[in-house]
Amino acid sequence: xxxxxxxxxxxxxxxxxxxxxxxxxxxxxxxxxxxxxxxxxxxxxxxxxxxxxxxxxxxxxxxxxxxxxxxxxxxxxxxxxxxxxxxxxxxxxxxxxxxxxxxxxxxxxxxxxxxxxxxxxxxxxxxxxxxxxxxxxxxxxxxxxxxxxxxxxxxxxxxxxxxxxxxx
Ligand SMILES: [Zn+2]
Ligand SMILES: [Zn+2]
Numbered sequence: 001x002x003x004x005x006x007x008x009x010x011x012x013x014x015x016x017x018x019x020x021x022x023x024x025x026x027x028x029x030x031x032x033x034x035x036x037x038x039x040x041x042x043x044x045x046x047x048x049x050x051x052x053x054x055x056x057x058x059x060x061x062x063x064x065x066x067x068x069x070x071x072x073x074x075x076x077x078x079x080x081x082x083x084x085x086x087x088x089x090x091x092x093x094x095x096x097x098x099x100x101x102x103x104x105x106x107x108x109x110x111x112x113x114x115x116x117x118x119x120x121x122x123x124x125x126x127x128x129x130x131x132x133x134x135x136x137x138x139x140x141x142x143x144x145x146x147x148x149x150x151x152x153x154x155x156x157x158x159x160x161x162x163x164x165x166x167x168x
Pocket of ligand 1: 022023024025026029058059060061062063065
C-alpha cells in the first residue's frame with residue numbers, strides 16, 4: 001500500500017535576514033530565516049506536531065543556501081574509479097553469450113573514465129563554503145526589507161520594531 005506522508009509548515013514568519021552565499025545560485029544572495037510550525041502528516045491528516053522550526057532560505061531561489069545542488073567532486077572521483085574498474089573488462093574472457101556486454105564495457109568504460117578524468121583535471125577545486133562566506137559583506141540595512149520600518153539597534157543586535165525580524 002502506498003502511504004502518503006509529509007510535512008506541513010504552518011504560520012511562516014520571517015524572523016531574520018542576512019547577506020549570504022547561496023550555493024544553489026552560485027552567488028552572493030540575501031537569505032531569510034523563516035520560522036514555521038511543523039507537523040507531520042499521513043494522508044494529509046496532521047498527527048505529529050513538531051513545534052516551531054527555523055530554517056534559512058535564499059530569497060531568490062527559495063532553497064537552503066548552504067546545500068549544494070551540484071554533484072560533489074568526491075562522487076565524480078568515485079565514478080572515475082568505478083569506470084576504471086569496468087575497464088578491467090579487457091581482462092575478462094569473451095564468451096559467446098556475454099560478448100556484447102563485455103565489448104560495451106571494454107569500449108565505453110575507458111572512454112568515459114578518460115572523459116571524467118579530463119573533466120576533473122580541467123575544473124579546478126571550488127572554494128569551500130567557509131571561504132565564500134568570508135567574502136560576504138554583512139547586511140548593513142537600516143530599513144526593514146519586509147515592512148519598511150526603521151531598524152532599531154538593541155544590545156548588539158539590530159531588529160525591526162514593527163515585524164520583529166532580526167538583521168544577522
Ligand atoms: Zn539561491
Ligand atoms: Zn519589519
